[in-house]
Amino acid sequence: MLNKILRTIFTLMGLVIGYFVGDILLNTNFAMESGYFNDNTFNKILILVFITLLFGIILFLISPLINDLIAKSMEYTEKSIQKFPASVILFGAGGAIIGLAISTMLVNVLTTIPYIGTLISVSINIVMAVLGANIAVKKKDELMALFFNMKKIGNSKDKKVKGISKADPKVLDTSVIIDGRIFDLCQTGFIEGPLIIPNFVLEELRHIADSSDTLKRNRGRRGLDILNKIQKELKMEVVISEKDFPDIAEVDSKLLKLCQAIGGKVITNDYNLNKVAEFQGVPVLNINELANAIKPIVLPGEEMKIQVVKDGKESGQGIAYLDDGTMIVVEGGRKFIGEFIDVIVTSVLQTAAGRMIFAKQKEMLEKAN
Structure with missing residues (x-):
């Protein structure tokens, strides 16, 4: 139309x-x-x-x-x-208006100059508007504290004040909310910047929570509970984004579009979303990659005591697990299922799914040597 x-x-x-x-x-x-x-x-x-x-x-x-x-x-x-917060746009516009008001008082005399008077006046107006906007944006925090008293100290000792960070906004996807670890991660203080929760993600969680499938319904309700904890208990700034993209059907595509629009980073544990985001140039924080990165480093030659819990895929292999869930494949460990044995690490393999450790029973290696 x-x-x-x-x-x-x-x-x-x-x-x-x-x-x-x-x-x-x-x-x-x-x-x-x-x-x-x-x-x-x-x-x-x-x-x-x-x-x-x-x-x-x-x-x-x-x-x-x-x-x-x-x-x-x-x-x-x-x-x-x-890409700019509403406060930056507001203060920038206000500063530009003040700059134009000041320049108007200065250029009234200049307009009387023949030929170049108007050109000089327009140039001064543009310079003063840009200067006023820059000063207002840079002094935004001080102006807010001055006029709106934003730095008041709470009367109650238990009152929690959510800090406003200048770091990039972090957009949460549905999978990482349902996962729940994002709440504990934010509590540690390693995540900076405002947490953005898009309205279309909330809608998806609501649909999952209303599902006739019991498992899906429980997952959706868990996600909503995590969101309530994030909003009530975290000291971080939490923003519910109303921005939507009606021409885009998929939630993941909307999520990446929102990140591009606001210059944010997406927090996820979805492997496919991670790959699509990297292809589109959207920064990604994958909590699964973080979990793998902070697991204890095991080097070949180290000794450890483990319990073999089941047999492996190959003949004679036994499987054990560390406390963090890392799988240990023990050569010849099938006959020790249910027992605690001493093993020596022979090699470590890092895969997309996580880290795998290969080991042999200590007595077998000593006999071989």
């Missing part, structure tokens, strides 16, 4: 421009000296109509390109503005 309206407007503009161009051409010295239009009003009207229609048709044909350019410009401007 908007494209049709803009196309009509550009066509009318073309007709108006064509009319004025035709009128100017008919009144030029060349047209007057030719004598072709002097006594022939019909020729004048014919040429004027032709030029008017010509410009109207030209603007009608190129209006889709102009519409596309306007749409891309608006989208770019919207994305650029969305």
